[in-house]
């Protein structure tokens with residue numbers, strides 16, 4: 549089970565400072581959609597150059613021109629690239645093929661997918677590397693989470709790894725660990741804390757020890 553730090557509300561120098569603080573406690577660093585929208589793929593390039601030993605995920609949330617977009621993000625240094633589960637199957641296929649050609653991985657984000665079970669089964673067959681249930685900020689504000697969706701896709705997905713994102717924090721981590729995703733994505737649960745290093749260390753410890761609810 550890996551830990552991914554999501555960075556959404558920072559610029560490149562702030563991202564570098566933040567990663568330095570928590571580097572030893574995370575496996576993957578995500579350049580979030582707001583960062584890439586603001587800074588472009590040079591954010592991915594600079595972070596990969598500065599932290600060559602960390603896996604870097606570019607949260608580009610692709611919807612179309614998927615092969616091209618995956619290639620662009622991969623060329624910038626991304627190890628994992630995201631596409632939306634709502635994209636056309638043709639786009640998913642194009643993204644899977646491009647990721648394979650580049651030797652990179654594709655994470656499919658299930659944000660806003662209504663029938664999570666059916667789509668997860670399809671995406672699994674289409675060759676996604678990760679299928680990620682995700683409650684975005686706008687639904688987090690309504691008190692929603694993706695814990696039920698994670699349990700649902702765990703029964704269905706046979707080939708892909710499973711991931712979960714959206715409002716996860718130290719207090720809710722045991723329930724997440726209990727469902728055994730391959731990847732846990734935490735943004736604000738670390739970045740909003742005064743002592744980010746200590747929070748990341750505690751989260752990493754619970755994951756390593758497999759502490760469940």
Ligand SMILES: O=C(CO)[C@H](O)[C@H](O)COP(=O)(O)O
Nearest residue numbers: 554713714715716734735736
């Ligand atoms: O992709 C995202 C928003 O669309 C975030 O990166 C993801 O939700 C993780 O951040 P947080 O833990 O703060 O919710």
